[in-house]
Amino acid sequence: MCSFFITNAQKQIEIIHADDFIFNNNKHPDYGKLIGNVSFKHEGAIMQCDSAYQYKNNRMDAFGHIKINQGDTLKLYGKQLIYDGNISKAIIKYNVKLVDKHMQLTTEQIYYDLAKDIASYPTKGEIKDGNNNLVSDKGSYHSNLHLFYFKGNVEVINKDYIMRTDTMLYNSKTKVSFFQGPTTITSEENIIYCENGWCNTESNISQFQKNASITHQDFILKGDSIYYDRNNGYGKAIRNINLIDTVNNLFISGDLGKYFEETGNAIVTKNTLLNLITEQDTLFVHADTLKSTKTENKREITAYNNVKCYKTDMQAKCDSLSYNLQDSTIELFRNPIIWSDKFQITADSILLLVSRGKIKRMFLQQNPMIISKEDPLHYNQIKGKIMTGFFKKNKLHKIVVIGNGQTIFLAQNNNKKNIGINTTDCSDITLFFKENELDGINFHTKPAAIMHPMDKIEEKDKLLKGFLWRGAEQPKKKADIFNE
Numbered sequence: 171m172c173s174f175f176i177t178n179a180q181k182q183i184e185i186i187h188a189d190d191f192i193f194n195n196n197k198h199p200d201y202g203k204l205i206g207n208v209s210f211k212h213e214g215a216i217m218q219c220d221s222a223y224q225y226k227n228n229r230m231d232a233f234g235h236i237k238i239n240q241g242d243t244l245k246l247y248g249k250q251l252i253y254d255g256n257i258s259k260a261i262i263k264y265n266v267k268l269v270d271k272h273m274q275l276t277t278e279q280i281y282y283d284l285a286k287d288i289a290s291y292p293t294k295g296e297i298k299d300g301n302n303n304l305v306s307d308k309g310s311y312h313s314n315l316h317l318f319y320f321k322g323n324v325e326v327i328n329k330d331y332i333m334r335t336d337t338m339l340y341n342s343k344t345k346v347s348f349f350q351g352p353t354t355i356t357s358e359e360n361i362i363y364c365e366n367g368w369c370n371t372e373s374n375i376s377q378f379q380k381n382a383s384i385t386h387q388d389f390i391l392k393g394d395s396i397y398y399d400r401n402n403g404y405g406k407a408i409r410n411i412n413l414i415d416t417v418n419n420l421f422i423s424g425d426l427g428k429y430f431e432e433t434g435n436a437i438v439t440k441n442t443l444l445n446l447i448t449e450q451d452t453l454f455v456h457a458d459t460l461k462s463t464k465t466e467n468k469r470e471i472t473a474y475n476n477v478k479c480y481k482t483d484m485q486a487k488c489d490s491l492s493y494n495l496q497d498s499t500i501e502l503f504r505n506p507i508i509w510s511d512k513f514q515i516t517a518d519s520i521l522l523l524v525s526r527g528k529i530k531r532m533f534l535q536q537n538p539m540i541i542s543k544e545d546p547l548h549y550n551q552i553k554g555k556i557m558t559g560f561f562k563k564n565k566l567h568k569i570v571v572i573g574n575g576q577t578i579f580l581a582q583n584n585n586k587k588n589i590g591i592n593t594t595d596c597s598d599i600t601l602f603f604k605e606n607e608l609d610g611i612n613f614h615t616k617p618a619a620i621m622h623p624m625d626k627i628e629e630k631d632k633l634l635k636g637f638l639w640r641g642a643e644q645p646k647k648k649a650d651i652f653n654e
Contacts, residue, residue, distance in 0.1 A: 181212065181213065181228070181255050181256065181258065182212075182228065182255065183210055183211070183212045183224070183228055183229075183230055183253070183255040184210060184211040184212065185204065185208075185209075185210045185224065186209040186210055186211055186216070187207060187208065187209045188204035188205060188206060188207065188208045188209075188222075189205060189206025189207050189208075190204070190205040190206055191203075191204055192204075192205065200225060200226055200227075201223045201224060201225045201226070202223070202224050203221065203222070203223055203224075204221060204222045204223075204224060205220075205221045206220070206221070207220075208220065208221060208222045208232065210222070210224075210230065212253070212255050212258065212284070213258050213284050213285065214240070214241060214284075215238055215239065215240045215241075215284050216238070216239040217230075217232065217236070217237070217238045217239075217251065217253065217260075218235070218236070218237040218238075218239075219232035219233060219234055219235060219236050219237070219251060220233060220234030220235050221233050221234060222251075227256070228254070228255040228256050229252075229253065229254050229255065229256075230251070230252075230253040230255070231250075231251070231252055231253075232250070232251035232252075232253065233249070233250055233251075234249060235247075235249075236248040236249060236250065236251045236262055238251075238260065238262070238282070240284065240287070240313070243270055243271065243313060244268065244269070244270045244287075244313045245268070245269045245270070246260075246262055246266070246267070246268050246269075246280065246282060246289070247262075247265075247266065247267040247268075247269075248262035248263055248264055248265060248266040248267070248280070249263065249264035249265055250262070250263040250264055251263075257285075258283065258284040258285040259281065259282065259283050259284070259285075260280075260281070260282045260284065261279070261280070261281055261282075262279070262280045262282065263278065263279050264278060264279075265278070266278060266279060266280050266291075268280060268289055268311065270313060270316075270342070272299065272316060272342035272343050273297050273298065273299040273300075273342040274297065274298045274299075275289075275291070275295055275296070275297045275311065276295065276296050276297075276298075277291040277293055277294065277295035277296070278291075278293045278294075279291060279292060279293055286312075287312065287313040287314040288310060288311070288312050288313070289310065289311045289313065290308075290309070290310035290311070291308060291309055291310070292308050293307075293308065294306070294307055294308075295308070295309055297318070297340075297342075299342055299345075300345070300371075300372075301328055301329055301371070302326055302327070302328050302345075302371050303326070303327040303328075304318075304320065304324070304325070304326050304327075304340065305323075305324070305325045305327075306320035306321060306322055306323060306324040306325070306338075307321065307322030307323050308320075308321050308322055309321060315341075316341055316342045316343035316344075317339060317340070317341050317342075318338075318339065318340040318341075318342065319338075319339055320337065320338045320339075320340065321336070321337055322336065323336070324336060324337065324338045324349075326338075326347065326371070328371060330357055330374065330400060331355050331356060331357035331400075332355070332356050332357075333347075333349075333353065333354070333355045333356075333369070334353070334354050334355075334356075335349045335350075335351060335352065335353035335354070336350075336351040336352060336353075337349065337350045337351045338350070338353075344370075344372075345370060345371045345372035345373075346368055346369070346370050346371070347368060347369050347371060348367075348368045349364075349366070349367060349368070349369070350365070350366055351365060352365055353365065353367065353378075355369075355376075357400075359386070359400075359403065359431055360384050360385055360386045360387075360431070361384075361385040362376075362378060362382075362383070362384050362385075362396075362398070363378075363381070363382070363383045363385075364378035364379060364380060364381060364382040364383070364396070365379075365380040365381050365382075366378075366379040366380040367379050367380075367382065373401070374399065374400035374401045375397075375398070375399050375400070375401075376397070376398045376400070377395065377396070377397055377398075378395070378396040378398065379394065379395050379396075380394075382394070382395065382396040382407075383396075384396060384398065384405055384429075386429070386431065386434075388415065388417070388434050388464065388469070389413055389414055389415045389416075389429075389436065389462070390412075390413070390414040390416070391405060391407055391411070391412075391413055391414075391427060391429055391436070392407070392410075392411065392412040392413075392414070393407030393408055393409060393410060393411045393412070393427060394407075394408060394409035394410050395407070395408045395409065396408075403430060403431030403432050404428070404429075404430060404431070405428065405429045405431075406426075406427070406428050407426070407427040407428075407429075408425070408426060408427075409425050410423075410425070411423060411424045411425060411426065411427040411438060413427060413429070413436055413438055413462065415462070415469075418469065418495045419446075419447045419448075420444065420445060420446050420447060420471070420495075421444075421445050421447075422436075422438045422442065422443070422444050422445070422460050422462065422471075423438070423441075423442070423443045423445070424438035424439060424440050424441055424442040424443065424460065425439075425440035425441045426438065426439045426440045427439075433463070433464065434463075434464035434469075435461070435462060435463045435464060436461070436462040437459065437460070437461045437462075438459070438460045438461075439458065439459050439460075441652075442456060442457055442458070442459065442460045442473075443455070443456055444456075444457075444460050444471060444473060444493075446493070448526065448528070451481055451482055451483070452481070453479060453480075453481045453484075454479065454480045454481070454648055454651060455473050455477065455478070455479045455491065455651075456473075456476075456477070456478050456479075456651040456652055457473035457474055457475055457476060457477040457478075457490075457491070458474065458475035458476050459473070459474055459475060460472070460473050461473075461474075468494070468495070468496040469495045469496070470492055470493065470494050470495065470496075471492070471493040471495070472490070472491070472492050472493075473490065473491040473492075473493075474489070474490040474491070475489065475490070476489070477489065477490060477491045477502075478645055478650075478651035478652075479491070479645075479651065480645045480647070480648050480650065480651050483510070483511065483564050483565075484508065484509065484510050484529070484564065485508070485509040485644055485645045486502060486506065486507065486508045486509070487506070487507050487643055487644075487645075488502040488503060488504060488505060488506035488507065488520075489503060489504035489505060489506075490502075490503045490504060491503070498523065498524045498525060499521060499522065499523055499524065500521070500522040500524060501519065501520070501521045501522070502519065502520040502521075502522075503519050506518075506519065506520045507640055507643070508520060508522075508532075509644045510529075510564075510565075510566055511565065511566070511606045512542045512543070512606050513540055513541070513542050513566055513606070514540070514541045514542070514543075514639065514640060514641070514644075515532070515534065515538075515539075515540050515559070516537075516538070516539050516540075516541075516638075516640075517534035517535055517536060517537055517538035517539070517557070518535060518536035518537050519534075519535045519536065520532065520533070520534055520535075521533040521535070528561070528563070528564050529561045529564055530560075530561055531558060531559065531560055531561070532558070532559035532560075532561070533556075533557075533558055533559075534556065534557040534558070534559070535556065537636065538553070538554060538555075538556065538557040539551065539552065539553045539634070539636060539637070540552040540553075540557070540559075540569065541637070541639060542606075543639065543641065544580045545580075545588070547632075548580045548588070548591065548632065549578070549580075549632075549633070549637070549639065550577075550578065550579050550580055550608070551576075551577065551578040551579075551633070551634045551637060552569060552571065552575075552576075552577050552599075552601065553571075553574070553575070553576040553577070553634050553635075553636070554571035554572065554573055554574050554575040554576065554599070555571075555572060555573030555574045556571075556572045556573055557569060557570065557571050557572070558570045558572075565603075565605075565606065566603050566606070567602070567603060568600065568601065568602050568603065569599075569600070569601045569603075570598075570599075570600050571598060571599040571600070571601070572598055573597060573598070574597065575594075575595070575596045575597055575598055575599040575613075576593075576594070576595055576596075576634055577592070577593070577594045577599065577601075577611070578591055578592070578593050578631075578632070578633070578634055579591065579592045579608060581621065588624055589623070589624060590621055590622050590623045590624050590627065591621075591622050591627060591631065591632065592619060592620070592621055592622075593619070593620050593622065593631060594611075594613065594617055594618065594619040594620075595617070595618045595619075596613040596614065596615065596616070596617035596618065597614065597615045597616075598614040598615060599611065599612070599613055599614065599617075600612040600614070
């Protein structure tokens with residue numbers, strides 16, 4: 171070991187080797203020159219180069235094939251080194267490479283604090299870390315914590331995705347990245363956006379927060395917080411969820427959602443709301459659970475348990491509902507009921523054929539009945555085996571009754587005064603409506619009709635068998651569909 175200068179500095183740079191030592195106190199009294207296989211030591215770090223200047227103030231300028239060994243954990247390479255032994259800080263320039271057990275960083279300049287084990291780079295840097303390549307405009311590395319801080323045009327290139335953000339922390343040991351600010355993750359399966367979150371690049375499990383969304387080929391999933399397992403193609407969203415289907419013009423909201431990439435299925439629960447957007451109005455559907463499923467390129471929305479629907483000109487209630495987006499049919503099951511203007515419509519199951527948000531036909535299967543309340547004591551009623559309703563501009567236009575047709579209608583004179591009720595039994599009946607009022611009836615195959623004057627009406631003649639008025643259950647406004 172040799173050092174020409176003796177200084178008063180507390181932390182001396184120790185020269186280990188040089189092929190030649192050139193010192194000239196007359197020509198350059200402040201420094202000496204070391205040439206060939208130079209190595210020196212300071213604060214446990216071994217530094218090597220082709221040549222160097224050693225200054226009296228405990229500084230070194232080194233050139234050519236720079237190599238710094240910080241124990242067995244970190245190595246630094248470059249072409250030029252400026253080292254200040256008084257503050258244990260180094261500047262490494264040109265084709266700089268930093269290597270530890272977990273990654274490799276390349277850049278053009280690094281500031282390295284040996285005392286704090288912190289390396290920072292003010293110019294564009296690239297990191298190779300297993301399956302990940304990370305690029306940023308600038309950054310820093312805390313080697314004892316294995317923690318990177320990236321800033322400016324951060325890009326992570328993985329075999330499965332590309333991540334772009336402005337600010338990111340990355341642990342090269344745990345492979346977990348934390349991002350802050352607008353972040354986009356693009357893959358073949360989806361595009362993810364958030365403004366806060368983390369991602370484990372090894373397990374491919376992530377958590378996205380603040381304006382988080384996952385854009386899939388079939389829909390967009392949004393939520394306050396989204397958990398995502400890329401390997402299993404599973405996403406879970408929590409609070410203020412929106413599942414948006416822009417192709418079919420609908421979206422589902424709620425407070426808990428799950429979606430599955432392989433099947434294209436999604437489930438939303440807790441405060442759910444399905445919004446079917448039409449040209450002039452929206453049908454709102456609330457249920458305990460809403461499910462979107464896809465089979466053979468056909469998508470179906472299923473609502474089940476405590477289903478309630480509201481639209482300005484139609485309301486409904488049932489235990490479960492399915493909406494087939496392929497053929498635009500809505501089917502209601504288990505004690506279903508529809509209110510359309512003044513009509514209450516019930517059956518064991520109800521199928522609606524919809525076009526551009528408007529009902530075109532309605533098929534009532536098993537025990538169908540249509541009721542309208544004419545005054546506090548009297549109801550118009552239609553019953554049969556099978557019924558088909560036809561609509562114009564979302565208003566009931568015609569009803570065709572096939573089998574066991576029965577009707578009860580309140581009769582009025584020209585002054586709208588009640589004069590009696592008409593009861594009719596006929597196998598098949600066609601009824602026509604105009605402005606929600608009966609406009610004509612065609613009875614087929616031997617109708618049996620009776621006119622009951624008001625003073626001779628018996629209670630048994632007022633109601634058909636199975637009559638049940640459920641007006642109290644009708645949602646009068648959108649908020650009512652959330653009431654128990």
